[in-house]
Amino acid sequence: MAGEAPRERADAARNRRKVLAAAGELFAARGVAAVSMDDVAAAAGVGKGTLYRRFGDKSGLAAALLDERESRLQQELLSGPPPLGPGAPPAERLAAFAAAYLLYVDAHLDVVALSQTASPGARLRTGSHRFWRLHCRILLADAGAPDPDLRADALLATLTAEQVRHWRHDEGHQLGELTQAMSTLARSLAESTGAGSASTRSGG
Template identity: 65%
Template sequence: MPAEISGPRSGSSKFSIDISFPTVGAQVGPLRADAARNRVKVLAAAAELFSERGVANVTMDDVASTAGVGKGTLYRRFGDKSGLATALLDHLESELQDGILNGPPPLGGGASPMERLIAFTTAYLEFLRDSLDIVLLSQTSTTGARFRTGSHAFWRRHCEYLLEQCAAPAPGIAADVLLAGMTAEQVQHWLVDQGMEFDALVESLSQVTRSLAT
């Protein structure tokens, strides 16, 4: 998982898009300079520690110590480890959103809807592979947690839009089915519990994506 974080970002400040495509990481107003610096340090420390040890083996105290910030600052800003993981995901997911909105084809514009849908499936699986532990914590922290995130709303609307362009039947339901097959828990089961090769999983889910789009 990438651990380099260059600065604070939010979905609302990074992108200028229609509101039907909600982005992750939205926040009201800019951070103070010291708060922004602390946020960068905390997210970089969390990315490094989660990647090295796994989320379950990292405490908030570990993150505060590595980032060089007070524990009170950490808890006030992020609440708990689930909140910290969500904030880190906001940062990481914004890069995938950027590829969808502004990047080259086939993930970005300039490709057919089917090509873009397959590219999204591949890119999202790569994102999960590189940050599976964090995504798993975020999606399973409470019942139905994944449905309440801005990122899920973005992925769903993107998939639904492309499925509509493919003239797929029930595009909203088809988008839900596709994303349900790419939850962190499901992907972990295939890759870890069943020992499935990543490339084979990408190919299989790409075939499922094609079937949903036709």
């Protein structure tokens, strides 16, 4: 029918699944830096031209690999049990998101880092980032926090792969410690501090 998006051909969908499965296994076994696009093509049994046309480069492949994993977290936010899903106060949902997103980034650190740093501003252009930002912004606005857009950006900037890697591998912080700290930070960002700040500036 006119206006419908074209469906992915069965063979193309099958090749996509093979490529993503091969990339996931190779990245887990060797680390992202040690795996080339040629390695992925060979492991998946597809031509290099097909791989480059479909994913562009290794960062595009990393982003596609993350799509499936991100979609599970997104479904939990939309329809899972509280406090991550609907039904809890917005500050508690934001704290649960910060903890869950930290765990997600830590679990897929190399792949997330590649997708976020492929080019200047790459992290901000992904559909998943827009989803996370909108989710945080809505929760912050529902909590009555001032400047919800800026606060959403601040929370997500704190949870980049680069920052998480620094905390985990350079400074040696434990995951439980970081999870608690990020939950606390999220709750503080959700506080309605605008009126208090204004009274302080006016000398009240």
